[in-house]
Amino acid sequence: MKTSYPKEDIKVLLLEGVSQSAVESFRRAGYSQIEFHEKSLPEAELKARIAEAHIVGIRSRSHLTKDILENARRLIAVGCFCIGTNQVDLEAARALGVPVFNAPYSNTRSVAELVIAEAIMLLRGIPQKNALCHRGGWTKSAAGSFETRDKVLGIVGYGHIGTQIGVLAEALGMRVIFHDVETKLSLGNARAASSLDDLLERADVVTLHVPETPATKLMIGATELAKMRKGSLLINASRGTVVDIDALAAALRSEHLAGAAVDVFPVEPKGNDDAFVSPLVGMDNVILTPHIGGSTLEAQDNIGIEVASKLVRYSDNGSTLSAVNFPEVTLPEHPNSRRLLHIHRNVPGVLSRINELFSAGNINIDAQFLQTDPQVGYVVIDVSADEAQAAILKDKLAAIPGTLRSRVLY
Numbered sequence: 001m002k003t004s005y006p007k008e009d010i011k012v013l014l015l016e017g018v019s020q021s022a023v024e025s026f027r028r029a030g031y032s033q034i035e036f037h038e039k040s041l042p043e044a045e046l047k048a049r050i051a052e053a054h055i056v057g058i059r060s061r062s063h064l065t066k067d068i069l070e071n072a073r074r075l076i077a078v079g080c081f082c083i084g085t086n087q088v089d090l091e092a093a094r095a096l097g098v099p100v101f102n103a104p105y106s107n108t109r110s111v112a113e114l115v116i117a118e119a120i121m122l123l124r125g126i127p128q129k130n131a132l133c134h135r136g137g138w139t140k141s142a143a144g145s146f147e148t149r150d151k152v153l154g155i156v157g158y159g160h161i162g163t164q165i166g167v168l169a170e171a172l173g174m175r176v177i178f179h180d181v182e183t184k185l186s187l188g189n190a191r192a193a194s195s196l197d198d199l200l201e202r203a204d205v206v207t208l209h210v211p212e213t214p215a216t217k218l219m220i221g222a223t224e225l226a227k228m229r230k231g232s233l234l235i236n237a238s239r240g241t242v243v244d245i246d247a248l249a250a251a252l253r254s255e256h257l258a259g260a261a262v263d264v265f266p267v268e269p270k271g272n273d274d275a276f277v278s279p280l281v282g283m284d285n286v287i288l289t290p291h292i293g294g295s296t297l298e299a300q301d302n303i304g305i306e307v308a309s310k311l312v313r314y315s316d317n318g319s320t321l322s323a324v325n326f327p328e329v330t331l332p333e334h335p336n337s338r339r340l341l342h343i344h345r346n347v348p349g350v351l352s353r354i355n356e357l358f359s360a361g362n363i364n365i366d367a368q369f370l371q372t373d374p375q376v377g378y379v380v381i382d383v384s385a386d387e388a389q390a391a392i393l394k395d396k397l398a399a400i401p402g403t404l405r406s407r408v409l410y
């Protein structure tokens with residue numbers, strides 16, 4: 001399918017070593033201009049590279065701020081090749097007419113498996129026993145070692161990952177309680193705690209699976225850690241901003257907590273060559289992992305295919321289904337029509353200007369699709385027009401006041 005840019009002119013910028021399955025998906029769909037970087041880029045370079053790109057693919061490291069997005073004048077869409085989308089200013093992207101896609105389930109299982117493994121390891125005191133053996137020590141003892149069976153697992157954020165962990169934990173015989181801001185269907189025998197405090201006071205292992213939002217920022221600080229049971233364990237594979245890391249270090253030093261497993265940090269190295277600095281470094285009872293909760297080959301492969309296919313679909317066909325910041329439209333193929341895409345500020349008068357344009361030009365509309373949210377309107381118009389007429393229509397659409405982005409698909 002031909003788009004208003006010939007496919008060979010569409011520039012795809014892929015950062016942070018997204019899976020090769022993404023590169024292959026773009027190539028199979030006919031995209032040849034693919035710039036691939038193993039790492040995230042420093043801010044100035046990111047700004048410069050993204051200004052040239054039509055499609056950009058990132059993971060959790062690259063921060064797409066309002067300033068960077070405003071500079072990306074050619075940008076059609078953003079793909080987060082991960083679950084979290086907090087690294088993108090979604091409001092700014094929406095206001096610019098740029099849909100953002102992610103992979104909401106493809107690494108769920110990988111995070112859940114890691115958390116279950118960590119719960120078992122922490123309950124057995126393996127991190128400190130392992131560290132001691134590496135130093136030539138030997139403590140064969142059952143002191144401080146427990147089975148998971150019958151222990152209480154407290155899940156904070158009972159969404160895709162939290163529920164998956166609950167199911168796996170029950171298979172081990174754990175008792176699962178959870179806390180969420182939404183009312184959630186309990187899976188298996190899991191029970192909602194009456195509050196976050198209730199959960200913290202009852203759980204042997206607390207595991208965090210909330211997104212990064214203003215409400216979750218530092219939601220686990222000194223006060224919350226003090227409410228956890230003496231000798232209990234904390235796992236954080238959500239976002240580094242959720243836990244006050246200095247307060248966690250203090251709770252571990254005072255032995256109020258028996259151990260922790262931490263995958264995400266308030267400040268993370270930009271790439272594999274940069275140094276990792278944290279107050280938790282050197283604590284034998286802490287499992288430290290470099291934000292690899294979702295980093296399995298299976299997950300990355302699936303994410304590459306899933307997000308690339310959403311980006312290709314939007315680029316080729318205009319469908320925005322499952323965009324996280326944008327009016328969602330599922331579109332049929334349009335074999336016998338030219339398809340015009342018009343994204344505009346949702347202000348009075350834009351739609352009537354669009355329709356006037358077609359009636360004045362005596363152009364027959366084969367199909368029209370419209371979806372709006374309070375800020376943005378997305379209208380898709382299939383017309384019986386030849387290539388030249390469609391190009392003229394596209395220019396006229398782009399000149400309508402309030403237009404954010406417009407494209408034509410031939």
Ligand SMILES: NC(=O)C1=CN([C@@H]2O[C@H](COP(=O)(O)OP(=O)(O)OC[C@H]3O[C@@H](n4cnc5c(N)ncnc54)[C@H](O)[C@@H]3O)[C@@H](O)[C@H]2O)C=CC1
Nearest residue numbers: 083084157158159160161180181209210211237238293294
């Ligand atoms: N370590 C890693 O590599 C990975 C980390 N993640 C992180 O895990 C997070 C969760 O992922 P999913 O389970 O897929 O998301 P989800 O959206 O399915 O679940 C999040 C749950 O948290 C709840 N929640 C939101 N704010 C809350 C609050 N203030 N208090 C209590 N509950 C609250 C929501 O209602 C929802 O049920 C992601 O947003 C991402 O930041 C995700 C994948 C990999």
Ligand SMILES: O=C(O)C(=O)COP(=O)(O)O
Nearest residue numbers: 059060061082083084294
């Ligand atoms: O999926 C997520 O939200 C993650 O945190 C995983 O991020 P990553 O793709 O490993 O940088």
